Amino acid sequence: MAMPASKSDAVIAMPQGAASASAVSSPVVTLTPPKRMTEPGKYAKNMREIAARVIPPLVVITLFLVIWELLCRKTGATLPPPSKVISDTKELILHPFFDNGGIDKGLFWHLSASLQRVALGYSLAALVGVGLGTLIGQSIWAMRGLDPIFQVLRTIPPLAWLPLALAAFRDGQPSAIFVIFITSIWPIIINTAVGIRNIPQDYRNVAAVVRLNPIEFFTKIMIPSAAPYIFTGLRIGIGLSWLAIIAAEMLIGGVGIGFFIWDAWNSSHMSEIILALFYVGIIGFILDRMIALLASVVTRGTATN
Amino acid sequence: MAPYLKLDHVDKSFTRGSQTTEVLKDINLSIEKGEYVSIIGHSGCGKSTMLNIVAGLTTATIGGVLLEGREVNSPGPDRAVVFQNHSLLPWLTVYDNVRLGVDKVFGKTKSRAERHQWTMHNLDLVQMGHAKDRRPSEVSGGMKQRVGIARALAMEPKVLLLDEPFGALDALTRAHLQDSVMALHQKLGNTIIMITHDVDEAVLLSDRIVMMTNGPSARIGEILDVPLPRPRKRLELASNATYLKCRQRVLEFLYERHRFVEAA
Numbered sequence: 162m163a164m165p166a167s168k169s170d171a172v173i174a175m176p177q178g179a180a181s182a183s184a185v186s187s188p189v190v191t192l193t194p195p196k197r198m199t200e201p202g203k204y205a206k207n208m209r210e211i212a213a214r215v216i217p218p219l220v221v222i223t224l225f226l227v228i229w230e231l232l233c234r235k236t237g238a239t240l241p242p243p244s245k246v247i248s249d250t251k252e253l254i255l256h257p258f259f260d261n262g263g264i265d266k267g268l269f270w271h272l273s274a275s276l277q278r279v280a281l282g283y284s285l286a287a288l289v290g291v292g293l294g295t296l297i298g299q300s301i302w303a304m305r306g307l308d309p310i311f312q313v314l315r316t317i318p319p320l321a322w323l324p325l326a327l328a329a330f331r332d333g334q335p336s337a338i339f340v341i342f343i344t345s346i347w348p349i350i351i352n353t354a355v356g357i358r359n360i361p362q363d364y365r366n367v368a369a370v371v372r373l374n375p376i377e378f379f380t381k382i383m384i385p386s387a388a389p390y391i392f393t394g395l396r397i398g399i400g401l402s403w404l405a406i407i408a409a410e411m412l413i414g415g416v417g418i419g420f421f422i423w424d425a426w427n428s429s430h431m432s433e434i435i436l437a438l439f440y441v442g443i444i445g446f447i448l449d450r451m452i453a454l455l456a457s458v459v460t461r462g463t464a465t466n
Numbered sequence: 467m468a469p470y471l472k473l474d475h476v477d478k479s480f481t482r483g484s485q486t487t488e489v490l491k492d493i494n495l496s497i498e499k500g501e502y503v504s505i506i507g508h509s510g511c512g513k514s515t516m517l518n519i520v521a522g523l524t525t526a527t528i529g530g531v532l533l534e535g536r537e538v539n540s541p542g543p544d545r546a547v548v549f550q551n552h553s554l555l556p557w558l559t560v561y562d563n564v565r566l567g568v569d570k571v572f573g574k575t576k577s578r579a580e581r582h583q584w585t586m587h588n589l590d591l592v593q594m595g596h597a598k599d600r601r602p603s604e605v606s607g608g609m610k611q612r613v614g615i616a617r618a619l620a621m622e623p624k625v626l627l628l629d630e631p632f633g634a635l636d637a638l639t640r641a642h643l644q645d646s647v648m649a650l651h652q653k654l655g656n657t658i659i660m661i662t663h664d665v666d667e668a669v670l671l672s673d674r675i676v677m678m679t680n681g682p683s684a685r686i687g688e689i690l691d692v693p694l695p696r697p698r699k700r701l702e703l704a705s706n707a708t709y710l711k712c713r714q715r716v717l718e719f720l721y722e723r724h725r726f727v728e729a730a
Contacts, residue, residue, distance in 0.1 A: 363553035366523055369541040371567045371621070381566065385557040460557075 241432050249432030264416055264424065272440060274416040275406050278334070279448075282341025283402045287395060290346045294353025294394070295383065304354070315347035319405035323412055333413035337406065344405040345398035349391070356390025357383055385460075392456035399452050403445045468535050469496035470657060471520070471625055475529035478515055489515050491683040493529070495676060497625075502651055502658045504668040506716065507678030508724070513661045516678075517629050520659060521547050533624060543571045546618035550630040552610040554602040554617075561598035564588060564617045571621045588620040589613070591650060608639035615647070619654070628660040632667065641700065644671060652697055665720070669712045670698060677719045687724060690715055 226243050233242035241249065257269035297304040297311075322343050326336035360383060368382050384391075410419025418437055425433035476493040479486050489512040497503050505513045518524040520531050522541035530537050538545065546567070554563045565585045572581055589595045592612040594605075602610055611631060618626055631647070632640040648671060651658060662668050668675045672692050679687040692712050694703070703709040 361553075363549060363551065364555060366541070366547070366549065367553050367555065369523060370521065370543060370545075370547050371570045372542055373570065377570075382555070385555070388557075 241435070246432040246435050249430070250436040253433065253436060264414075264420065266416060268418070268421070268437070268440060271416055271418045271421045271437075272444060275410060275418045276444070278337050278410075278417070279341055279399075279402050279406050282338040282406075283345055283399060285338075286342045286344075286346040286349060286398060286402070289342075290349030290394065290398070291353050291391060293346075294350040294391070295357055295379070295387075297350070298354035298357025298387070299383075311347065311350060315351075319344040319401075320408050320412070323409055327413075333415055337409045337413055337417075340405050340409045341402040345402040348397035348401065349394040352390045352394025352397070353387060356387030359390070360386045388460045389456070392452065392460060396449060396452045396456065399448050400445065403441075403448055407441060468532075470499040470501075470534060471497040471659075472532040473516075473520065473529070474532060476516070476519060476526045476531070477528035478512070478519060478524070479527050488683045489681055490519075490526075491685050493686060495686065495689075497657060497659065499657055500655045502660070502671055502673045503676060504660045504662050504672040504674070505676045505678060506662055506665070506668050506720070507684065508680055508720065509663065511678040511681045511684040513678055513684075514629060517547075517627050517659065517661050520625070521545050521627050523547075543567065543621035544624045545627055546621045546623035547627045547629060548611070548614045548618045548631045550633050552602070552607075552614040554610055554613055556602050559599050559601055560594060560605065560613050561585060561589065563602070563613060564620050567617050567621045585620060588616040591619060592616045592646060606639075608635055608643055611635065611643060612646070615650070619650070619656075624657065626656045626658045628658060630661050630663070633663070640667075645700065647671065648696075648698065665713055665716045668716060669709060670700065670703065675712070675716060677716065677724075679724050688719055 230242045230244060232238065233240050233245075247254075253268055257267040259267045260270060293307070297307050319340050322340050323336060326339040327333070330336050330339065364382050364386055368378050373381060406417070407419040407422070410417035411423040414420050414423075418441060422434055422437045425431075425437065473493050473495040476490060477488070478490040479488040481487075493516060495503075505516060507513050515524060519526050520538075522531075522538055522545065525539055530539060532538070533544065554560075555566070558566065565581070568576075568581050568585050568588075572584065576584065586595060586598070589598055592615050594609060594612050594616060597605055597609060602613070605613070611634075615631070628647075632643055635643065644667060647658075650656070651671075660668075660671065669692055675690045675692060676686055677688045677690065678684050690712060692708075694706070694708055694712075
């Protein structure tokens with residue numbers, strides 16, 4: 162079912178390109194010298210490449226929406242179909258910035274509140290994580306002492322920390338930030354430690370011959386050499402912290418996308434939940450891409466010899 | 467007169483658990499200033515360990531190394547090393563790799579502009595000035611090794627240590643780089659210790675060749691003087707009687723008297 166759809170879409174998307182390319186390509190292989198890529202041919206090729214990337218996901222999404230619509234249209238369906246989701250949440254989509262006080266705010270404010278908590282908790286985790294990771298990567302004694310504890314602590318689910326945090330901080334805001342921190346710190350610590358432990362002996366020798374002091378060694382050898390590992394940890398960490406904040410906010414309440422979802426559930430606004438999930442997914446994706454981009458900028462040239 | 471560099475009764479053994487392996491046994495070697503000394507031997511004979519002891523990267527179990535009459539037991543820029551696999555830092559440009567050492571060694575004695583000039587001067591010495599802004603991954607193997615040499619030279623070492631510097635290169639690049647190193651030695655008069663397992667390379671470049679017996683407990687088997695006048699020309703030497711005789715001596719040592727048993 163998917164194949165014919167994609168084929169016809171491709172042809173509709175660029176009828177000229179496909180036609181000219183196919184007309185040119187068959188005899189050309191044997192006859193014409195390399196410089197056969199004329200302007201329209203090149204254009205058609207580009208279009209084709211773009212189409213090959215864009216069309217498959219579009220087809221899948223369309224299919225998914227159609228099936229969802231068909232399934233949820235029947236009377237007695239428990240979830241709204243996509244058409245109803247859009248009509249129900251039109252106001253929320255079109256007006257993300259309204260603010261009626263309390264928790265009656267636009268989605269932008271909810272998302273922004275959640276992102277602020279993530280930013281704070283995650284930044285703390287990144288700082289402390291890289292520091293601790295460096296320590297246990299560099300010192301065999303620190304590793305022997307701390308690693309077993311970390312291995313146990315890191316398996317504790319994020320939400321299990323929340324009651325303890327609430328008891329300690331007596332407030333929702335710092336507790337949520339703490340949950341983010343404690344969730345995202347483990348992969349950062351562990352990956353940093355592996356990265357530091359894997360610094361090639363050659364680089365250590367160079368540092369020794371040049372006589373770098375410990376601070377110079379840290380900034381000029383350790384961090385750049387371990388950067389690919391550190392960023393792997395940071396990328397896992399940002400994903401985990403976004404997972405954790407939604408769950409934590411459901412419990413602590415207040416402004417935030419997590420509580421928005423919980424609130425919508427309590428008022429049986431299924432369409433709002435679906436819209437919120439969509440936003441949560443998109444933002445999680447953007448956060449991941451941001452760290453990946455940062456990694457590729459910072460570590461360019463590091464991975465290769 | 468005391469020698470410039472002296473390895474004095476150096477023993478080295480590695481202990482792993484309850485097992486102790488003796489790698490080097492009673493190494494005595496004196497090297498004069500400006501001398502080019504090669505150390506040759508089969509793999510596993512501890513020649514790299516010996517170089518690392520001079521560099522200070524490994525400490526001798528017994529005995530020690532004296533440079534200008536003073537004991538050295540930690541690494542430092544006065545004994546700069548050119549590593550076999552170049553060991554350039556991949557996140558730094560060619561220029562920054564050399565500059566790192568220059569800044570550390572001359573940070574207090576030279577101004578910024580002088581350090582820049584000195585870095586460029588050394589890159590030009592190895593004909594790498596044109597590639598100063600490239601990263602190690604963007605230049606060829608031979609070029610990386612040139613930068614490695616420039617980095618070592620730029621520290622103005624008292625002794626330059628070459629750890630199989632041409633081992634990872636193809637034959638043509640290797641010959642080219644050997645000529646460069648010979649020219650540099652001629653021009654700058656450095657004291658050089660080079661590890662190699664290439665007989666021709668040893669004879670072509672060295673004033674003396676130190677031949678190691680097989681490990682464990684490797685010793686210096688024989689020291690051969692290479693009385694060839696400098697500058698030496700690769701092509702002319704190919705039929706030179708002294709050259710051929712020296713080459714013969716080293717080959718005999720390596721393949722008759724101290725055959726590498728495990729490889730056979």
